[in-house]
Amino acid sequence: MVRSDTRAQRPPGVGATVWVAALTAGFITSGMQGIVPAIPAIRDHFGLDNFQVGLITSVYLLPGVFSAFAAGVLTERIGPRKVVVGGLTVFGLGGLLLLFAHDLGTLLAVRFVQGIVFGALQSITVGIIGSAALSGRAAHRDQSRRIVAMAASESVFPVIGGMLLAVSWFAPFATQLLTLPLAVVAWFVLKDRQDEPRKAGDAAKVSVWKAPAIVGVQILAAARFIFKFAVLTYTPVLAVDQVGMSAATVGWLVGACGALSAVTALLSEKLASRWRSSEMIFGCMLLIAISLVLIGWAGAAAVVAIGLLLYGIQDGIYGVAHNVLANEMAPTGTRMAYIGLTGTVRNIGKFTSPLLFGAVTLALSIPQTFFAFAGLSVVGAAVARRVAGVQRDLQSITASTDSAEQPTDSAEPERTDEKR
Template sequence: MSDGNDERGGSIVPWRSATLHVILASSLMGVMGVSLISPLLPSLRGVFGVSDAQIGLVITVYTLPGVFLTPFIGLVADRIGRRRVIIPLLFVFGIGGAGIAVAHSFRAVLALRFLQGIGASALVTLAVTLIGDVYEGARRNAVMGVNSSTIGTGAALYPLIGGALASVRWNLPFLFFGIGIVVALVALVALPEPEGTEPDDIRTYLSGLSDVVTSPEALAIFAAIFIVFFVFYGAVQTALPLLLTDEFGLSSGGIGLTLSMVSLASAVVSSQYGRISQWRSAPELIALGFLAYGCSLLGVRLAPSPLFVGASLLIFGVGFGLVMPSIDTAIVTAVPDRLRAGMMGMRTSVLRLGQTAGPIAFTFLAETFFPTPSTGYRLLLVVCGVVILAAGAVGYPLLRR
């Protein structure tokens, strides 16, 4: 289906489309949940008197619902429509996140983060699904790149916003999540339901989805997604803020500025994805992204100051800007419309599994098997960097052939 506003101004990207605005806003909500609060994780240790491993749960309980719920949500969205699913999720995200601002115990924080994670579980999934529903061909690639660039821009700004708000009071970043309620109200008015075919009966639907999900191409994509987000959320979003505080004494604002380098570079690269995708295939771009990840993690380990850490994270962002739109494009073009939300749900379930396992693994290993957590974080960065660099170096020439 083509968006009725996509021809205005002659641009390949339909900038005046209300549908596009809701898609981009939903994606922005979907990536806000972690990047906004990463800079204040060290501060939460003092506010609630908890350890590094317990702080990792602030990320884990948020990402955990997506592991189990997103495939089911995708199935429901394929059967009853995208609009009827994404709007309630936006409300739950905003209410759960803003409620943390008045939490009086760490247990209450975790409970509300879990609720917020339910709302966030499929926001990006449904936003990308809508892109596949509404746009076609070169316009689809261009909008996919704009969506990834918007995600990167938001993720670059959120650590800065979160760090600045946390420097005033620890709970202000959580109030910021209330924007999700505003987006839900706008979507009620502005988001139409894409046209679609009559849904299959449930047995036929599940059989078709199973065939797609278990194909070698899909399994390779799922493996890449898990690795990317296991390392990103374990090393960059959880371990690195703690390391920057313990090793360099950075404040929440400084941590936010440093982490924003990933999203800044990602936004720039993914904004050009429509052009880049004409140069190399999606699998090749994923392999190149892995090369960038590996170089970045090794650079972070060797960095003598936060300035050099930030410079190394720019390289990680380049990889992110190549990998994510390539993965999403490969998925939405490989499945029929009637299975698209379900397939994207499986993609997000694997993504959430990586997000959930990463923080637990990094903090547990660093605290359990090393003299100090900082020593553990540094060695884990090297191990991950070498493994991912090797995967990209081996994979790229094979995919080229």
């Protein structure tokens, strides 16, 4: 373990750094969650059709596929403070501009730029938090702060946006102004250069592409969002069409699912005392398989509800565990670039998930597609088990190196079991 799990032994300012990174990840969700209630009003104001409405979302999410990795490389060169402060400032000023410029071209252009920031900051905040602790309970505790901050923001911003909508169709963009005071705080809290946690036995800077188990770790990164967005997109369809659930009930269940994710994210710290991050993901993959089978069975509304809630239980653990895993498996000297690559892969998973699920439904029914995805989660469990094996081997090497480097006192007399 790189850092102690004891709070008292952590360097001054580490806690503030973790919270600034967590709030950064939470506040920039306002770019989507804050304007969700306003999408119908935006459609009506500009007279958009259904395809054009999709542009409001797609121009925001698409840049994240490319900006996450670039942001990781940039952070290694100029430090996290400049990247985070600059990103928060650009994001907030974009929201300010949309309060005064009301043409569609400006709206889409600002959304595109904000999407670049969104993809970049969502990714590097994982690495910034990882600089406080790479592994162990402290790492899970720190990463859970980010998950909870995001979950809280995703719950609060739609409410605030809905209230502001009573003022005007563009008023919900005001939620994005919260990033401006946070940028000021970040300037004083973050460092120009983040201390790079080193693992025992590491020497020279290692290429991102030579990281151990890089393929497996990235598969697990994409898998979480492939399953998550498939569940969030198609469970409501199945619940309404197959078992006669009301839209309101589905909404409450999805909200409860998110709340459970936040709770289990906090509990992951306890699990870290018994299992490695990769082993937690292995367990989560098996729970995903069970939840997808229950949802796909669609025998009754209660069964679908249990499957959805079971999915929420594992999602918080999975989110924290993979953030920790990415920091643990990142090479020395290129950790932020590795985290950026992981963020890019996650964003690809978000985009491809509904497309993959929808493509399968061309040949299978929706319940059968859930069963097929349950089979994929079993394959994901096998990948997680393979990564766990690599992680165990690395930790064994680290332990051997630490043991070899322990100083010995040759002057200490040899002890015997002879009684005096």
